[in-house]
Every structure is written in C-alpha cells, then in structure tokens.
Amino acid sequence: MTEAILLVGGKGTRLRPLTVHTPKPMVPAAGVPFLTHQLARARAAGVEHIVLATSYLAEVFEPHFGDGSDLGLHLEYVTEEEPLGTGGAIRNVASRLHSAPGDPVLIFNGDILTGLDIPALVDTHRTSGADVSLHLSRVEDPRAYGLVPTDGSGRVTAFLEKPQTPEEIVTDQINAGAYVFNRSVIDTIPADRPVSVERETFPGLLADGAHLQGMVDSTYWLDLGTPQAFVRGSADLVLGRAPSPAVPGRCGERLVLDTARVAADAKLTGGTVAGPGSRIGAGARVEGSTVLRDAVIEEGAVVRDSLIGAGARIGARTVLDGAVIGDGAVIGADNELRDGIRVWCDAHLPDGSVRFSSDQ
Ligand code: GDD
Ligand code: MG
Numbered sequence: 164m165t166e167a168i169l170l171v172g173g174k175g176t177r178l179r180p181l182t183v184h185t186p187k188p189m190v191p192a193a194g195v196p197f198l199t200h201q202l203a204r205a206r207a208a209g210v211e212h213i214v215l216a217t218s219y220l221a222e223v224f225e226p227h228f229g230d231g232s233d234l235g236l237h238l239e240y241v242t243e244e245e246p247l248g249t250g251g252a253i254r255n256v257a258s259r260l261h262s263a264p265g266d267p268v269l270i271f272n273g274d275i276l277t278g279l280d281i282p283a284l285v286d287t288h289r290t291s292g293a294d295v296s297l298h299l300s301r302v303e304d305p306r307a308y309g310l311v312p313t314d315g316s317g318r319v320t321a322f323l324e325k326p327q328t329p330e331e332i333v334t335d336q337i338n339a340g341a342y343v344f345n346r347s348v349i350d351t352i353p354a355d356r357p358v359s360v361e362r363e364t365f366p367g368l369l370a371d372g373a374h375l376q377g378m379v380d381s382t383y384w385l386d387l388g389t390p391q392a393f394v395r396g397s398a399d400l401v402l403g404r405a406p407s408p409a410v411p412g413r414c415g416e417r418l419v420l421d422t423a424r425v426a427a428d429a430k431l432t433g434g435t436v437a438g439p440g441s442r443i444g445a446g447a448r449v450e451g452s453t454v455l456r457d458a459v460i461e462e463g464a465v466v467r468d469s470l471i472g473a474g475a476r477i478g479a480r481t482v483l484d485g486a487v488i489g490d491g492a493v494i495g496a497d498n499e500l501r502d503g504i505r506v507w508c509d510a511h512l513p514d515g516s517v518r519f520s521s522d523q
Contacts (some may be wrong), residue, residue, distance in 0.1 A: 166262055167210045171198065171273035172218030174242060178507050179364060180489035181472060186220040186451070188273040191455060192230050192395065193400035194420050194436055196227060197387060197503035200400065202234050208281035210269060211237060213257045216252035218243040219364050244368065250358030257349050264347035270339030274296070276396040278382035279341055282403045286381065288343040294377035295348055295368065298341040300384040309338035309361045310384075311377055318472045319375035322365040339384055348373070369519055390487040391503065398434025398451045422432060426462070444479070452483075478514060 175187030182190065183211055188198035205213060213236055217224055221242040230239030241256045241512040248314060262268050263289030267288050269281065279298050288296035297319065299311050299428045310323040322338070323331050338361065348368070352358055368375060383405050387393045393420060401403040412418055417431035420438055426445040433451035444462035451468045454460065458471045461479040469486040471477060477488065478496035487506035488498045494500070497515040506512065 165210055165267055166212040166260060167205050167269035167271060168253055168256055169213055169215050169273050170249055170272050171215055172246055172252055173406035174219045178393060180505060183508050184490055189223055192397040194418055195409055195411060198273060199409045202236060203407060206235050207408050208449045210376040211260045214241060214256040216241055216256050229301040248357040248359045249256045250352050250364040253349055253360060254352035254354050260346060266346050267343045268346050268349060270342040270344055274387045275340040276387055277384045278407050284378050285343055287376060287378045290374040293374045294345050295375040296343040296378060298339040299336045299377045300339040301335045305332060305335055305337045310334055311336050311338050313377040317377050319377050321368060324361040336379055357491055390470055394453055394468055397436055397453045401434035401436060459510055
C-alpha cells in the first residue's frame with residue numbers, strides 16, 4: 164500500500180485576502196474545501212494513509228476532516244512550530260510513515276488541481292528504478308515554477324526553481340507538484356531546520372548522482388495559487404473539465420449548494436458556484452465565478468470570473484470582472500470593478516463610488 168504526504172502549510176500569500184481567515188487548501192472550490200478533491204483523488208488511486216504537513220492556520224484542518232474516515236482514509240496531522248519549508252515539512256512527518264526504506268511514498272503540493280494518473284506515476288517510479296519520480300507538466304510561461312529538463316529516457320538532468328534570467332529557461336517542463344520518494348530518501352533530508360525540497364533537496368540529490376525520473380503528461384493541470392487560477396479551477400471542476408470524485412452533485416454549468424437561494428431569472432453559467440446560504444438576486448448574471456457561503460449578490464449585478472468571499476455583499480447593478488472580494492466586504496450598488504482588483508475583508512465601498520475599467 165502506498166501512503167502519502169500532503170504539503171498544506173504555505174501562507175497562500177498570492178491568494179490574499181481569501182487566505183486571511185482560511186488556509187489555501189481549505190478555500191472552497193466547487194463547493195468543498197479544495198483539499199477534499201486531492202484527498203478523494205488520492206483515495207481513488209488506492210492511497211489509504213495520508214499525513215498532512217500543516218503550519219499556517221493549522222488548527223482548521225483536523226476539525227473539518229477528522230480521522231478521514233468519511234473519505235475512507237486514515238488521516239494524520241503534523242504541525243510545524245515554525246514553517247519548515249517544503250523539504251523540512253516532508254522530513255518532519257517521516258516518523259508517521261509506515262513504509263519500509265525501499266517503499267514508494269507519494270508527496271503532493273496542496274494547491275494543485277490535476278487529472279494526473281497517480282498509479283502511472285508510481286509505475287514509472289517502479290519500472291525506472293528511480294530514487295525520486297516527479298510529475299512534470301508543460302506550460303507556456305514556466306517562470307513561476309520549478310523547471311525540470313530531462314534526457315531522452317526521462318531522467319532529470321537539472322532542477323531550476325523560479326528561474327530569474329532568460330538563459331535559465333531551458334525547458335517548458337515544470338515540476339507539477341507530485342512526487343514519489345523512496346522512503347529512505349525522505350530520511351536523508353536534514354531534520355529540525357527549514358529545507359526547500361526544490362532549492363536544496365532536488366539539486367543536492369542530482370549532484371550526488373541520485374536517479375530522479377520525470378513523467379511528463381498533458382492531462383489537466385493548474386496551480387491554484389492565484390485568485391484567477393482558483394476561480395478557473397473551481398469552475399473547471401463544476402464544468403467537469405477537471406476530474407474529481409468530490410464535486411457535490413452532477414457536473415454542469417452551475418453548482419447551487421443546498422440552502423443557497425437563486426432568483427428564478429438570475430443566470431448562473433460557466434461553472435459558477437453558489438455557496439451554502441448565498442443569495443443571488445433577480446436578473447443577476449454570474450459567470451465562471453465562485454460565490455462563497457452566505458454572500459449576497461443583489462438584483463441586476465453582473466459578475467464574471469470573480470471570487471466573492473464568505474458573507475460579502477455585492478450591490479444592485481454592480482459589475483465585477485476578474486475581481487476578488489474578501490470575506491464580509493460590502494460593495495455598494497452601481498460600482499464597476501475589473502482586472503484583478505482585490506477588495507480586503509470587511510471593506511465598505513459606497514454606492515457608485517468606483518468605476519474602474521482598463522479601457523477608460
Ligand atoms: N507544511 C508546510 N510547511 N508546507 C509548506 C511550506 C512549509 O513551510 N511552504 C510551502 N508549503 C506547501 C504549500 O502549502 C503548497 O501546498 C506547497 O507546499 C508548495 O508551495 P507553494 O507556495 O504553492 O509553491 P509554488 O507554487 O510557488 O511552487 C511549488 O509548486 C510549483 C507547482 O505548482 C514548487 O514545488 C515548484 O517547483 C512547482 O513548479
Ligand atoms: Mg503553489
């Protein structure tokens with residue numbers, strides 16, 4: 164049996180203000196905390212034991228997921244006193260693993276939505292005889308990721324985290340945030356100090372002649388680290404473009420959670436989610452957006468590709484396009500907010516006070 168470690172301790176800085184009260188993996192995507200999709204996919208691939216490596220807002224995970232039995236999993240939680248980085252976090256949970264030294268252990272970044280064939284990654288690991296295997300994805304602009312060039316046999320030749328210069332952009336293959344480590348390799352990571360698996364462990368293993376194997380595939384892949392990506396990922400789950408056994412209800416244009424109230428002539432399209440207790444007023448149009456718990460969208464508002472925080476209120480006829488509205492914020496009527504604008508939690512914008520548009 165393969166067991167897994169999930170890295171869920173990051174601060175989610177780029178997702179603020181959504182991550183002010185909620186750690187990134189617990190922000191709802193398609194109606195459930197994003198982490199639920201990763202846990203359900205790991206379970207579907209045969210994983211039974213998962214250790215969550217937590218740090219930022221660690222206290223919210225266990226009350227929600229408990230021992231994992233609702234998902235058919237055995238979950239354990241380990242909290243770092245100080246953030247230990249990705250490698251330090253992996254090493255810090257090693258004592259909870261049951262695997263023998265030669266056994267494969269799966270490791271996942273906690274913010275990736277992907278259709279990765281997990282058993283195929285484990286197979287690649289076994290058949291190549293690697294010490295570590297990595298899921299790789301191809302992206303147009305790799306600068307925000309770890310670059311992972313490979314040779315003709317898929318063996319990793321270098322690891323360049325977040326390249327700074329054009330010369331460093333040697334490939335479009337990036338670290339997709341899912342690994343198989345032999346248990347014995349985890350035990351070689353230094354304990355009790357911060358370690359970056361990307362900047363220290365991978366380059367160090369390569370320098371020592373270890374075998375790192377890459378598995379490139381073209382399946383759905385998205386890092387939900389930015390608000391735009393998060394909204395896109397949630398919509399893709401609802402639309403059925405991103406696979407997850409944990410989407411509540413059938414896939415379609417919209418997902419209306421129990422206790423949400425949507426006016427009969429409101430139009431919800433493009434994978435929009437209306438969270439529990441939310442209210443969408445008459446004539447409102449909401450496209451490709453995530454409306455979290457207890458948020459209100461008043462009549463005639465037009466909301467596109469936006470994220471509306473828990474308990475936030477969007478006034479009548481207000482237009483939002485690519486906006487992020489923090490929990491509890493109140494946007495008055497007749498405003499216009501576009502192009503990635505973020506409104507902080509509990510902020511108040513009076514009626515008709517903002518008209519922001521890129522073509523004005
Ligand atoms: N427990 C713990 N402690 N977890 C952490 C810590 C820590 O100190 N720091 C980060 N994490 C977790 C985050 O919660 C996230 O799930 C994962 O580790 C990766 O951190 P991110 O902050 O999301 O990193 P990134 O997106 O900039 O880059 C990483 O992911 C890319 C793919 O999306 C790297 O692994 C890149 O190489 C990779 O390409
Ligand atoms: Mg990330």
